[in-house]
Amino acid sequence: MSKPQDSLATPKPLRILMIEDVEDDTLLLVDYLQSGGLVFDWERIDTERDMIVKLKESWDIIFSDFSMPSFSGMRALEITRQHDPDVPFIFISGTIGEEMAVEAMKRGAQDYVMKENLVRLLPAVDRELSDAQQRRRHRDAEKGRTQLAVILEATPDLVAILEPSGQLRYLNGAGRRLIGLNPVEDASHYFLRDLFPENIAERLLGEAFTMACEQGVWHGETALRLVDGGELPVSQVVLAHRDAAGDTEYLSTIARDISERKRFEAKLQYEATHDRLTGLPNRFFLVDRFKSALEYARRNQSHIAVLFLDIDNFKRVNDNLGHAAGDILLGQVAHRLQGCLRSNDTVARHGGDEFTIVAGDLSDPEKVLIVLHKLNEAFERPVIVHSQEIYVTFSVGIALYPHDGDGIETLLRHSDIAMYRAKSAGSNQYRFYASDMNIRGHELLKMEADLRYALEHEQFILHYQPQVDLSNGRIVGVEGLIRWQHPVRGLVSPADFIPLLENSSLIIPVGEWVLREACRLHRTWRESGFDGVRLSVNVSAVQFNDGELLDKVRRALQEEEMPQQALELEITENILMQDPVKATEILQSIHALGVRVAIDDFGTGYSSLAYLKRFPLDALKIDQAFVRDIINSASDAVIVEASISLAHKLGLEVVGEGVETVEQFEFLRLQKCNLAQGYHLGRPIPELQLSQWLAKKRQQHRTSS
Numbered sequence: 062m063s064k065p066q067d068s069l070a071t072p073k074p075l076r077i078l079m080i081e082d083v084e085d086d087t088l089l090l091v092d093y094l095q096s097g098g099l100v101f102d103w104e105r106i107d108t109e110r111d112m113i114v115k116l117k118e119s120w121d122i123i124f125s126d127f128s129m130p131s132f133s134g135m136r137a138l139e140i141t142r143q144h145d146p147d148v149p150f151i152f153i154s155g156t157i158g159e160e161m162a163v164e165a166m167k168r169g170a171q172d173y174v175m176k177e178n179l180v181r182l183l184p185a186v187d188r189e190l191s192d193a194q195q196r197r198r199h200r201d202a203e204k205g206r207t208q209l210a211v212i213l214e215a216t217p218d219l220v221a222i223l224e225p226s227g228q229l230r231y232l233n234g235a236g237r238r239l240i241g242l243n244p245v246e247d248a249s250h251y252f253l254r255d256l257f258p259e260n261i262a263e264r265l266l267g268e269a270f271t272m273a274c275e276q277g278v279w280h281g282e283t284a285l286r287l288v289d290g291g292e293l294p295v296s297q298v299v300l301a302h303r304d305a306a307g308d309t310e311y312l313s314t315i316a317r318d319i320s321e322r323k324r325f326e327a328k329l330q331y332e333a334t335h336d337r338l339t340g341l342p343n344r345f346f347l348v349d350r351f352k353s354a355l356e357y358a359r360r361n362q363s364h365i366a367v368l369f370l371d372i373d374n375f376k377r378v379n380d381n382l383g384h385a386a387g388d389i390l391l392g393q394v395a396h397r398l399q400g401c402l403r404s405n406d407t408v409a410r411h412g413g414d415e416f417t418i419v420a421g422d423l424s425d426p427e428k429v430l431i432v433l434h435k436l437n438e439a440f441e442r443p444v445i446v447h448s449q450e451i452y453v454t455f456s457v458g459i460a461l462y463p464h465d466g467d468g469i470e471t472l473l474r475h476s477d478i479a480m481y482r483a484k485s486a487g488s489n490q491y492r493f494y495a496s497d498m499n500i501r502g503h504e505l506l507k508m509e510a511d512l513r514y515a516l517e518h519e520q521f522i523l524h525y526q527p528q529v530d531l532s533n534g535r536i537v538g539v540e541g542l543i544r545w546q547h548p549v550r551g552l553v554s555p556a557d558f559i560p561l562l563e564n565s566s567l568i569i570p571v572g573e574w575v576l577r578e579a580c581r582l583h584r585t586w587r588e589s590g591f592d593g594v595r596l597s598v599n600v601s602a603v604q605f606n607d608g609e610l611l612d613k614v615r616r617a618l619q620e621e622e623m624p625q626q627a628l629e630l631e632i633t634e635n636i637l638m639q640d641p642v643k644a645t646e647i648l649q650s651i652h653a654l655g656v657r658v659a660i661d662d663f664g665t666g667y668s669s670l671a672y673l674k675r676f677p678l679d680a681l682k683i684d685q686a687f688v689r690d691i692i693n694s695a696s697d698a699v700i701v702e703a704s705i706s707l708a709h710k711l712g713l714e715v716v717g718e719g720v721e722t723v724e725q726f727e728f729l730r731l732q733k734c735n736l737a738q739g740y741h742l743g744r745p746i747p748e749l750q751l752s753q754w755l756a757k758k759r760q761q762h763r764t765s766s
């Protein structure tokens with residue numbers, strides 16, 4: 062007979078509780094069992110009270126008589142089952158009848174054996190002990206499952222069981238709440254992509270499931286898709302569960318909210334990369350941003366400027382107003398510096414009263430002057446600290462990539478050296494590390510100052526170039542072209558100063574002056590009886606994107622009582638192609654005013670006629686580069702022919718620019734080009750000369766007709 066103990070090494074005696082009123086019967090039974098090889102300890106009781114006391118101990122098996130004078134076997138069974146549903150309970154009785162025995166089994170007795178015939182007892186003990194053990198294991202497992210289910214439902218982590226396809230089998234309470242699934246809804250209608258954003262669901266199905274199936278487990282950081290559309294960062298584990306054949310039967314996953322940690326990490330990251338006082342990036346962050354700027358500059362063959370700024374006389378602020386005031390000043394300086402730079406540029410606090418700027422994506426080194434210009438503008442107004450006005454100036458050192466180095470450390474060192482040179486030259490100075498740039502930089506800044514002076518002292522004038530109708534030779538319009546009447550240099554070409562005006566934003570007031578001047582001249586013509594001649598002016602990119610352009614045009618028209626259709630704005634195709642959607646909106650508003658729009662320098666940009674049909678335009682000016690060679694270059698001739706023909710199909714008037722010869726003129730006339738402009742028909746000339754010329758032409762026409 063097998064012993065029911067788990068350990069074979071030290072067999073523990075069984076504990077048997079005997080419920081029997083006759084002691085001799087008990088001894089006989091004990092004797093029988095011992096002679097059958099059973100090792101056990103035992104106790105005998107025969108009252109309900111003793112039984113209740115004894116059941117507080119643990120028993121391996123209970124034998125009970127059926128009927129006793131002061132206790133009933135059925136009652137003993139009932140009490141036992143209340144205490145322990147699994148302990149084997151066997152009736153050993155001489156009196157139990159068949160019917161009662163069946164009833165006893167129904168109520169939870171495992172067996173009954175007749176006192177007179179104990180042969181079945183030992184096998185029954187053996188069997189019942191083993192069954193009881195199994196029942197206990199089963200019950201423990203069931204209990205464990207119930208406990209786990211309670212834990213799973215109570216945990217704040219998402220727990221899910223999934224098919225390898227990503228379909229859900231089970232989702233716990235936390236998961237249901239996160240994705241907005243009600244507690245009774247069947248989770249198997251849902252998939253991984255209902256729990257996670259698209260890209261993460263794909264990563265889990267790919268990388269995570271594959272690794273879990275191969276190695277048993279995958280963990281990583283992902284994010285859950287929340288019911289409100291937001292995302293919750295989580296730390297996630299995916300486990301693969303295999304069947305007996307080793308194939309993945311299902312997967313489970315646990316995802317834990319790590320938003321608090323992420324916030325903390327972000328805070329740490331921010332603190333590690335930003336200056337506490339000003340909130341600006343610190344040196345480390347600057348290095349990082351420089352790397353991105355460098356990659357871009359290498360790809361696009363552009364330049365980067367590293368500027369080292371030191372506030373002039375900062376110590377005086379600290380000494381006179383105190384350190385707290387100094388701190389406020391630094392904060393305000395930081396704020397203004399950040400406000401005046403492009404979003405891609407980086408301004409960092411280097412320490413103390415020193416700041417560094419990395420300005421990338423400069424098409425040429427001189428573009429750094431735009432940054433200097435913006436700095437000057439930003440600090441034209443004083444900074445107010447404790448009601449005191451403080452005018453802030455900087456000593457600025459500039460180093461350029463690739464000219465002065467290709468690493469941030471070198472460029473910072475060189476800009477620092479340049480800053481010291483600037484400082485030793487006095488306050489509010491800048492110096493380039495490379496001396497040749499200093500000369501060029503000074504020249505350009507001087508020229509910018511001269512242009513400002515030119516605007517204030519009316520040194521700009523307009524010259525006018527006629528546009529002639531190719532079908533009858535009449536003048537239908539003139540183009541106003543700016544010149545700078547410099548007191549020393551004489552008449553300066555716009556090609557030499559328009560780019561500088563554009564860089565410094567001076568083009569806005571100068572452009573407005575051109576517009577007003579042209580409208581003023583048109584009024585004098587109308588007053589002298591020259592009606593029907595149109596006037597066109599050039600509009601630069603900065604002007605075109607100036608939110609006030611429309612108001613300025615409207616005001617000029619009103620004040621000079623100019624007919625709207627007599628004014629034409631010339632805009633190059635490149636300006637339109639920078640942001641076609643925005644350009645369309647602006648052009649529509651210009652058109653709504655009744656003003657004409659011509660596309661200038663057509664053919665030099667990247668647009669196509671098909672694209673241009675989206676814009677509300679009136680005329681197209683074929684660039685002089687094509688007209689120049691129409692006689693000698695077959696390809697240019699074809700381009701011009703095609704442009705004229707397509708433009709006509711789009712309802713546009715066509716102007717041929719730069720017509721210098723009679724052959725070019727004839728070619729355009731034969732191609733039915735509408736207007737021509739160029740030295741062959743007349744160079745740009747001053748107002749007085751033009752008025753005389755118009756008068757002469759009018760006279761000629763009167764005589765000929």
Ligand SMILES: Nc1nc2c(ncn2[C@@H]2O[C@H](COP(=O)(O)O[C@H]3[C@@H](O)[C@H](n4cnc5c(=O)[nH]c(N)nc54)O[C@@H]3COP(=O)(O)O)[C@@H](O)[C@H]2O)c(=O)[nH]1
Nearest residue numbers: 542543554555556575599600601719720721738739740745
């Ligand atoms: N934003 C503004 N830009 C302006 C303004 N005034 C002029 N400009 C632009 O400056 C560029 C140079 O202008 P300019 O030196 O005046 O040259 C113009 C003509 O003189 C020249 N032209 C005309 N006919 C001929 C010719 O037969 N041969 C030849 N070699 N050159 C000729 O072409 C220029 C006309 O330019 P466009 O505007 O494209 O019609 C120039 O880009 C001007 O746009 C201004 O007020 N604002």
